[in-house]
Amino acid sequence: MPLVRLLLILLLTCLSPLAQAERLRLVSDEWAPYLYLENGQPKGVDYEVANAVFNRLGVEVQWDFMPWKRCLAMVQQGLADGVLDIFKVEAREGFLVYPDEPMSEVEFVLYQASARRHRVERLEDLAGLTIGTSPGYTYGGAFNESPLFRREPAPSHEANFGKLALGRIDLLLTDRRVGRFLRRQLGLGQSIEELPLVVSRQQQYLGLARKPGREALARAFSEELQRFRQEPAYAAIQARYDGADDFPFAVEQQERSTR
Incomplete structure (x- = not known):
C-alpha cells in the first residue's frame, strides 16, 4: 500500500471519533449555481460536491444560508464551524483553515x-x-x-x-x-x-473555523476531494449544472474577489 494512502487512512481513523462526535454547522450566502436554496432545500454544484466529500469522511453537516457579511461574523464569533466557497484572504488566516484543494473557480x-x-x-x-x-x-x-x-x-x-x-x-x-x-x-x-x-x-474554498482538529479535517477533505474529482459521480454533478447555466465548469486550479 503506498505510504501516502496509508497515512491518509491513519488520519481518517484518528479523525472519525471527532467527526462522529461533532456536527459541523457550515454557512454561506446563496451563490447560484454554486450553492443556493430551492424550495427550502440546498442545491448547487459546490454544495453537492462538498456534501459528497463530507459523507465519505463520515462528517455530518448542517447547512445554513444567510447574508455574506453575517457568514463571516458567525465564523469569527465561533457560532459556525465554517463557510463554503470563500476566497483565501490573508486577513482571514487567523480564524480560518483551508484545504489545499479549491472547490471551484x-x-x-x-x-x-x-x-x-x-x-x-x-x-x-x-x-x-x-x-x-x-x-x-x-x-x-x-x-x-x-x-x-x-x-x-x-x-x-x-x-x-x-x-x-x-x-x-x-x-x-x-x-x-x-x-x-x-x-x-x-x-x-x-x-x-x-x-x-x-x-x-479567483479560486474559492471550503473555510473551516480554526479550532483543534480542523487542520486534520482540512487535509482529509482535500485528499478526498481530489479522489472524488477522478470519478464519474463528480463529472455527473458538473454536467448537471453545466447544462443549467450554459457555462463550462472550470476544474483547473486557478479569492470570490472577498467572498
Missing part, C-alpha cells in the same frame, strides 16, 4: 442593460459610473481601490440585477456563471448583457 465580469450600453475594455473605462456590488465581497485591489467610479452594494445578487434593469446603477459585477444563471432565472436574457472584460479570476 470564479470569473468576475460586468453586466449592463441592453438599453444603456457602455464601452468597457479596461477598468479606466468605468470612470464616472456606478457599479453594483455585494456587501462583504472584495473584487481585487485594482477594482476595490479605484477612485474613478462608485461601488454601490445591494442586499442580494437578484437586487443588483433589478437595479440594473431599472437604471439605478450603470453596471453590476458578479461571477460569470452566477450572472448567467440569474439572468436566465429572472427572465432578463433579452435586456441584460454580459461584457467581455474579466475583472478577476
Whole structure:
C-alpha cells in the first residue's frame, strides 16, 4: 500500500471519533449555481460536491444560508464551524483553515442593460459610473481601490440585477456563471448583457473555523476531494449544472474577489 494512502487512512481513523462526535454547522450566502436554496432545500454544484466529500469522511453537516457579511461574523464569533466557497484572504488566516484543494473557480465580469450600453475594455473605462456590488465581497485591489467610479452594494445578487434593469446603477459585477444563471432565472436574457472584460479570476474554498482538529479535517477533505474529482459521480454533478447555466465548469486550479 503506498505510504501516502496509508497515512491518509491513519488520519481518517484518528479523525472519525471527532467527526462522529461533532456536527459541523457550515454557512454561506446563496451563490447560484454554486450553492443556493430551492424550495427550502440546498442545491448547487459546490454544495453537492462538498456534501459528497463530507459523507465519505463520515462528517455530518448542517447547512445554513444567510447574508455574506453575517457568514463571516458567525465564523469569527465561533457560532459556525465554517463557510463554503470563500476566497483565501490573508486577513482571514487567523480564524480560518483551508484545504489545499479549491472547490471551484470564479470569473468576475460586468453586466449592463441592453438599453444603456457602455464601452468597457479596461477598468479606466468605468470612470464616472456606478457599479453594483455585494456587501462583504472584495473584487481585487485594482477594482476595490479605484477612485474613478462608485461601488454601490445591494442586499442580494437578484437586487443588483433589478437595479440594473431599472437604471439605478450603470453596471453590476458578479461571477460569470452566477450572472448567467440569474439572468436566465429572472427572465432578463433579452435586456441584460454580459461584457467581455474579466475583472478577476479567483479560486474559492471550503473555510473551516480554526479550532483543534480542523487542520486534520482540512487535509482529509482535500485528499478526498481530489479522489472524488477522478470519478464519474463528480463529472455527473458538473454536467448537471453545466447544462443549467450554459457555462463550462472550470476544474483547473486557478479569492470570490472577498467572498
